[in-house]
Amino acid sequence: MIRTSTFISYLLLVLIFFNLGSAQAQNAVNTLEALHFIKLGNTLRMVDRTQQAVDLLLRALPAVQSKDDYLEAVAYENLGFAYTDLESSQTALSYFHKAQNLYRKLNYGASEAAMRQLIGEMAGKDLYAGIDIGASGVKLAIFRTTYENGFYEKNIKVKPIAPNVTLVSGTAQSFQDGQEVMKVYLDSIKKYKIPANRTYIAFSSGINETLGKTPAKKKRLYELFSSLIANSMPGSDSLLIDSTLTAAREAELFLIGSVPRRLWIATSCIDIGSGNTKGGYYDSGRRFHSYSLPYGTKTLANLIDNNRSLAIDTYRDEAKRMIKAIADTAVNVEFNTASPGLQQRKTVALGGGIAWAMTVYLHPEKAGTTAVPLTLADAERFARLALTDYQALIHPDLTAINDPLVQRKAETDISNVQNQFNEKQLIAGSLLLESVFKAYANTSIPKRFIFIRDSDISWVTGKFLEMLNQNYERAIAKTAR
Numbered sequence: 001m002i003r004t005s006t007f008i009s010y011l012l013l014v015l016i017f018f019n020l021g022s023a024q025a026q027n028a029v030n031t032l033e034a035l036h037f038i039k040l041g042n043t044l045r046m047v048d049r050t051q052q053a054v055d056l057l058l059r060a061l062p063a064v065q066s067k068d069d070y071l072e073a074v075a076y077e078n079l080g081f082a083y084t085d086l087e088s089s090q091t092a093l094s095y096f097h098k099a100q101n102l103y104r105k106l107n108y109g110a111s112e113a114a115m116r117q118l119i120g121e122m123a124g125k126d127l128y129a130g131i132d133i134g135a136s137g138v139k140l141a142i143f144r145t146t147y148e149n150g151f152y153e154k155n156i157k158v159k160p161i162a163p164n165v166t167l168v169s170g171t172a173q174s175f176q177d178g179q180e181v182m183k184v185y186l187d188s189i190k191k192y193k194i195p196a197n198r199t200y201i202a203f204s205s206g207i208n209e210t211l212g213k214t215p216a217k218k219k220r221l222y223e224l225f226s227s228l229i230a231n232s233m234p235g236s237d238s239l240l241i242d243s244t245l246t247a248a249r250e251a252e253l254f255l256i257g258s259v260p261r262r263l264w265i266a267t268s269c270i271d272i273g274s275g276n277t278k279g280g281y282y283d284s285g286r287r288f289h290s291y292s293l294p295y296g297t298k299t300l301a302n303l304i305d306n307n308r309s310l311a312i313d314t315y316r317d318e319a320k321r322m323i324k325a326i327a328d329t330a331v332n333v334e335f336n337t338a339s340p341g342l343q344q345r346k347t348v349a350l351g352g353g354i355a356w357a358m359t360v361y362l363h364p365e366k367a368g369t370t371a372v373p374l375t376l377a378d379a380e381r382f383a384r385l386a387l388t389d390y391q392a393l394i395h396p397d398l399t400a401i402n403d404p405l406v407q408r409k410a411e412t413d414i415s416n417v418q419n420q421f422n423e424k425q426l427i428a429g430s431l432l433l434e435s436v437f438k439a440y441a442n443t444s445i446p447k448r449f450i451f452i453r454d455s456d457i458s459w460v461t462g463k464f465l466e467m468l469n470q471n472y473e474r475a476i477a478k479t480a481r
Contacts, residue, residue: 031063031064031067031071033060033063034060034061037057037060038057038071038075041053041054041056041078041082042081044056045078045081045082050082050085050086051086053078054086057079057082060075061075069106070106073098073102073103073106073108073111076099076102077115079092079095080093080099083095089122092122093122096118096119097119099111100115103115117468126144126198127142127143127198128142128143128144128194128200128460129141129142129192129198129460130457130460131182131185131186131199131200132457132459133167133201133202133203133241134167134204134274135166135167135168135204135207135210135273135274135299136162136165136166136167136168136275136298137162137163137164137165137181138162138182139159139162139456139457140160140189141154141158141159141454141456141460142157142158142188142192142194143155143158143159143454143457143460144157145257145461145464156454157192158188159454159457161416163181165178165181167221168210170214175220175221178221179224182228183232186233196239197238199239200464201241201242202243202245203218203241204250205245205276205292208243209247209275209276209294222241222243226240229241245459247276248280248292250271250278251269251270251280251288251290251291252280252288252290252462253458253462253466254271254351254455255267255269255281255349255462256458256461256465256466257458257459257461257462257463257465258349258455258458258461258462259349264281265283266345266346266347267281267345267348268280268281268341268342268349269281269349269350269351270348270351270352271350271351271352271455272432272433272436274298274299274353275296275299276293276294276295277295277432278290278291278292278293279292279342281345289341291334291339293326293330293334295330295432297352297354297421297425297429300323300429301424301425301427301428301429304318304319304424305318305424312424315424315427316387319427320431323431324435326435327435327438331435331436332439332442334439335436335442335443336442342443343444343445346447347447347450348440348447348450349452350374350450350452350455351452351456352456353420353456354426354430354433355455356453356455357420357421357426357430358378358430358433359372359374359451360410360413360416360417361385361394361417362378364396364398364401364410365406365410367401367409367413368405368406368453369453370452370453371453373450374450374451375449376437376441379433380434380437382430382433382434383430386426386427386430386431387430394418395414437449
């Protein structure tokens with residue numbers, strides 16, 4: 001017989017195991033419910049029931065805290081999104097930080113990288129800086145990028161009007177003038193405390209192509225500007241000038257920085273710059289096909305009137321003759337024969353100073369709009385006015401603009417374009433732009449032209465978006481999480 005004391009001990013042991021099993025079963029139910037709440041909470045956000053989503057996520061947390069690190073991290077992440085929707089940024093940031101810490105603990109590299117990016121965007125620490133050492137001057141942009149309305153919007157903090165410094169001349173004076181501008185721009189980057197890994201400085205393709213013909217001058221310019229960086233930004237040893245940009249690479253970065261990834265396969269791009277014209281498209285294998293023409297708005301104007309001595313009437317006739325020849329021998333051949341992929345893409349992303357000028361003069365009511373639709377009729381009208389009624393073109397009527405903010409922006413844009421292009425440059429650029437539109441129009445598939453505002457800094461956006469994409473892909477390949 002089992003003694004009474006032994007029986008009681010045995011009964012107590014059974015009860016302990018029974019209660020322990022019940023608690024574990026209850027925990028399993030709670031975890032399952034928590035998973036359901038986390039999923040449902042995210043769904044409720046999508047149907048604009050954000051407060052109910054927060055309530056469900058907060059109910060789910062106790063069931064997973066210290067029990068399931070991954071579900072806890074997901075709950076924190078979704079709470080961060082929910083409080084972002086509720087415009088409670090500090091609370092959102094606190095939850096994103098918690099999610100990031102757990103993802104790091106779990107070695108989920110891609111998830112941690114995404115949290116780090118979100119935190120940077122919300123905390124205002126996501127500013128980028130780019131310095132473009134170009135054919136007609138040195139340009140600075142300090143900005144952050146957000147994805148809005150299907151395109152990348154640039155929230156620009158600093159973008160001064162660049163003094164006209166003709167670096168491609170290779171003279172000692174032009175190099176000295178460029179250094180003075182560069183010093184001011186580096187001081188601005190320091191003021192905003194932008195680290196080296198968020199700063200990109202590059203020689204434009206125009207500089208590389210022109211000064212590349214005189215390697216000693218290109219080397220001298222590189223040394224002068226590199227020395228400035230070292231003296232102005234101590235400790236930024238990793239900040240080097242990219243002197244390898246080609247027209248093809250600039251075109252690719254323009255597309256990456258202007259067009260959402262999901263639209264790449266249906267979009268081609270073209271950027272008519274001061275020194276050249278470049279563009280391209282991605283094929284289905286994510287390979288970029290580029291094209292370039294050695295003609296830009298300012299180089300073409302110089303080619304038409306090399307001595308700057310032609311009377312304006314003579315210049316107009318010479319411009320029409322020369323650009324027709326370029327269209328027949330280069331532009332039409334490229335768009336209709338050499339690059340069949342251009343024909344197959346319905347959307348054309350437009351960049352460059354002359355496309356900006358056309359948008360500013362013909363559509364001042366769109367001042368501030370990131371993506372502005374344009375048509376062949378716009379290009380034809382722009383060229384016609386440049387040739388026949390220049391004063392009317394550069395002084396558009398703003399009386400129909402009712403929004404005072406838009407009107408002020410339009411006034412500023414008009415003033416900036418007037419300072420950027422003289423009459424001869426505008427004629428040359430408008431005729432080149434018209435020839436490009438007509439070449440696209442001759443293809444079998446109707447085209448939709450979209451001007452991308454601030455496209456002159458899209459290469460910086462593209463550079464950093466490319467880096468982010470590569471980081472995510474490496475993290476995913478390494479951990480798949």
